[in-house]
Amino acid sequence: MEPIRKDELEAKDCGSQAPKSKPCPRPKPGEAAGGCSFDGAQITLLPIMDAAHLVHGPIACAGNSWESRGTLSSGPSLSQYGFATDLNDNDIIFGGEKKLKDSIDYIAGRFAPPAIFVYSTCVTALIGEDMDAVCKEATGRLGIPVIPVNSPGFVGSKNLGNRLAGEALLQYVIGTGEPEDNIPLGVNLIGEYNIAGEMWDIEKLMNSAGITLMSRITGDARYKEITWAHRAKVNMVVCSRALLGLAKAMESKYHIPYFEGSFYGAKETTYSLRQMAFLMNDREMERRVDRLTEREESRLIQDLRPYRKILKGKRAVLYTGGVKSWSIISALKELGIQVVGVGTNKSTDDDIARIAERVGDDTEFIPEGGASRILKTVRDRKADIMIAGGRNMYVAMKEQIPFVDINQERHRAYAGYEGLLRLAKEMTYSLANPIWKLASSPAPWDKEVPYDR
């Protein structure tokens, strides 16, 4: 097994509440990959679907990034609008605060959103725009929350941006509202963004067990449900690297217990549902969860049978980026797939420990990205399939390696019991596709066989 880099250890505070002066390893010029903090802040907050999200800066930060996420909405679509102050050179010389104020007024007047999130960018941070003051003034004047998100791209990585967004929620949103009287208190999901509709599958499961989903932070969320998140009885952290700090802060501030869990794979799903019921301290609920998970698991075993036959013994390299590696590993193991390589560059120490628990000694750890590094692992370990994010998809296609997209741009939901079945199908389709054979065989005139009359 390859030793884990020192940077990994430096990075351990990346997801925690109080980072040291250097919170994340510095990206290396010339070999860096991945997004910036601004990107990370948007990932966390854009799934608040009814709010307006205004980017304060020149056009590219908004223009190049809007509509790039697979987060789905069951109703309002205002967060899918791309709003930008679109600063020009004059604004930068004379200051963009007036334009920001006018933009906020314009959006409030025309779209009447329940809240407006305002994102700073590198340029507006550098020229020292006082965004907090503009937002505060607008909040008072307009009577709706206008929330500054101070996460310009150059402060660090995507993960830091997730954390800064979490801090904005803590500071300005959570605890500012009260739940409607008829809502039973329940669980908050933290760090689940409803990619490809996964939240809906999870919500369905929770509902069948009689567990109330209080606040979705933030997949397919409405603004007001986050304002009352402090009344929940349990927090479940779905993606720990991103928002563990938020859960920790809510524990100390509002005494809400939290646990880290996942919905990838039947085992993890069952564990998560049980943990919810346990922390809710409700015996009846625990019994309901047991009945539900038993039923779902036995049905899943039946449904998976034909796919397991094909997938059993197949070797996979996993490079997930944002989605927790360890939970996907559990899911893959349930399908009979052997994970021969796994990316760890976005995992916390706890995550790495969990990965080590779940994989054998034979698994290679890939601590840093870069397509060539991943491809090398695929080749060295004779993997049959690569499971990674969209950025590496076409790298795999060029090398004619079967591929399943697991990241934020994907179109399939893999959470819960139904999700595992979908993942099994997707992997089977990918492996069994005739294209691999067709693409690797030469044109007839390139074969050295004489033409058969």
Next chain:
Amino acid sequence: MTVSKRSKPASVNPLKIGQSLGGVLALQGCYRALPIIHGPQGCSAFPKALLTRHFREPIAVQTSALQEMDVIFDANRNLEEALNTILTKHRPDIIGIIGTELMDVAGVDYQSMLKSYKRERNLRGGLAFSVTLPDFIGSLESGFSGTVEAMVDELIQQAGHRNQRSVNSRQITLLPGSFLTPGDVMEIKEMISAFGFEVITVPDISTSLSGHLLTGFSPLTRGGVPLDSMLQSLQSGLTIAIGGSMERPARRLHNAIGTPYKVFQGAMGLKATDDLLHFLHQISGEPVPLRYCWHRENLLDSMLDAHFQFAGMSVIAALEPDHLYSVSQWLEELGVEQKALITSCETPVVSGMEREVWVGDLDDAEVLGSGADLWISSSHGLAGAERIGAAFMPAGFPVWNELGAYMSTSAGYRGAMDWTNKAGNLLIRREAGRRESSVRHR
């Protein structure tokens, strides 16, 4: 004739794409090239993701990965580190350093840094240049043409003086605009070489982003025009630029080494293709190849077939300036009403148009285009088109909700025919949908 702008403080659903993305796109058309975006990580991650989604190909780009403190103390230290890493690890033939708005605002002088770096390291044999592409002016189109201009500049400098030039009159340098797809570039290359010319295309995305299965991964571009061909292009007897934005690099070649040039505003539709082929026919003395005569008739016939469909229809188009001009000329030939034309920034080409053009965003398109039957824009326009009930035709950049959009061809007679049929089919389907729903509601 008039360029208008709706007054609102914020941009709502931007049409504009940052200039630096245009720069990255231009460098994808050069073999073994690597653009470095001098700025924070996000400035390269977003274009990379967006270009990957559009072209469905890996995209070569790197970053100097600036963080707050680097910007304050010495941003060029990061750039130097990036250059060192890239030169030792990948040895690209062409490096393009793209300066972002942050570099502009912070006042970082990376141009002279690059010069001294090249001198100190004695960099020879490759091409390294820098170009400033802040996002608060221009758009994708100007970023693309600006990068080509900087590249041509560096080529000229490297090749040396005018008197060493031996002109090859059978060789033409083609400068294709940013709005042309790999399929378009291929079509235009074919047209020019059909008259017996050698064509060197700068940059050539038709051989890098058209979907090919070269194996062997590389973080550099695979395909595109190689550096030695680019150097050889200085011997061309003529430059042909497609798109008004490409006039500046063409003029640069003319001023520095005397290559005459001809600019075609577009290559889409009957008249534009007639002009291009007629010109090629005249300068070569060769007859127009028979297949183009056939294509011309095919186009005219399909326009006849489609004219019933287009009668009384209105269209809204929101595209980059040169692209908008081209599409508008084609719409003119179809005889449809052009309800509103919207573009990302003002250029001489759009201010010279006979129709009113709006500089704005996709929200303006929604407002100005209400009641339109067909909506032509990037995939970002899909939601707006749905809201106003128009049929949606993806074009421009980025397009992600259609397979093979990067090979969709609008250039030449055949391209115009494809587009005419595609637009007509969308209108047929829309009409059928409406008829069905009116039956159901009775």
